[in-house]
Amino acid sequence: MSYNIYHNLLIKSSSKNVFDAVSKPEHLNNWWTLKSSGTPKLNTEYNLNFTDDYNWFCRVSELKRNTSIHFKMTDADKDWAPTTFGFDLEPKDGGTLLMFSHINWEGDDHHFKHSSFCWAMLLNGLKNYLEKGKVIPFEERN
Template sequence: MRRSRSSIANIEQLQTIHVPATEIYKALTSVQGLSEVWTRELTVYEQVGASNDFRFGDDDLTKMQIVELTPPKRIEWLCTESDPEWVGTTVSFELNEKHGKTDVILRHTNWREITNFYRSCNYNWAMFLYSLKTYCEDGAGLPYQDRKF
């Protein structure tokens, strides 16, 4: 099915991580976890309404307002500052634990259209989940500063 340019697009990714949901929730809400999973240049709060800042190089700032924190089940952010294609989009993480392993569903919703940047972000969110998995399972993620791709 082909989408028209006016459609809203969403990114959805799934990763199974072999640790309890509480550990993943902590990784996604703490400075320590997010600095190992996403970027080492960040300011992170653990309070609904607060704004987390993530830097990817000198001129690339992303601000995510925390919309929801439901331990250890769900996290939602609203992008308030970043690339124009991200502003107004939401990123959420749903954590579903069963028998000591957790399915993480990442959704990046409300894109205005499918562009090359959207496609690149789709790939990079998959890499984010891989980084989250290796951090939670092995103790070392793959933050932006260590990526070579």
Template sequence: MHEISHRVGIKTSVDKIYQALTTNEGLTKWWTNDISGAGDVDSIIKFRFNGGGPDFKVIELLPNKTVRWQHSGNMPEAWVGTEISFQLHVDGEQTFVRFTHGNWQESSDFMAHCSTKWAVFLLSLKDAMETNQGRPFPNDIPIDHS
């Protein structure tokens, strides 16, 4: 199995980051401006990018510590069986977000693309929390010209 992994330090409270990962309002500040369904465990979050996009089932919530999602519904074949996790850890004046997109069956160009886009969106989360100016889709940083 393969995984994407990133770690970013954000100078804000763990509670503020947890809200940004678990509410529609919070998620729209950094990932995409079209989100619905965020809530408790077993909720299905619908992330839309120009009308299409992945759904994720919330499979674990430990307040201010862990957020875990599993891909649900229509998705790219490579995402079948993968999971997303955000582990939160406070260290001084910052909260570290350890992001993992795990259980990939193979390393591929698509996995590399997703890794770079996750980095872009995690930096958008950092900016949203520190400056209130995230770059959610469609205003995110493009990584290619396709």
């Protein structure tokens, strides 16, 4: 059995802007990672760096420009290693409905539950970044 995290939120921004914010390192670093690298192209590798101890890698496993991007973890801690996370986008009410998923967790332990909470907080940060231009310093992101 696998466990999954899902969050949906409406962002008052275009699908292109939301796609760029969840796929381009210069934007990821403003709401999620400390520093990242990668290119939104199918099968390319991304480096997601949070600290020296949390320097993870993934690859683009699904891609439809301005519509969806999914990442399969390739090197991460043992809980994240088998997982895939992604962002599906749909125009809605003059903005974009972001449908987030983080699937294939092996258990519903503390780390799974904590990660679900963290994703909710980070996605709210993404919303504020896109709608208000607000960047929370990395050290203050929980």
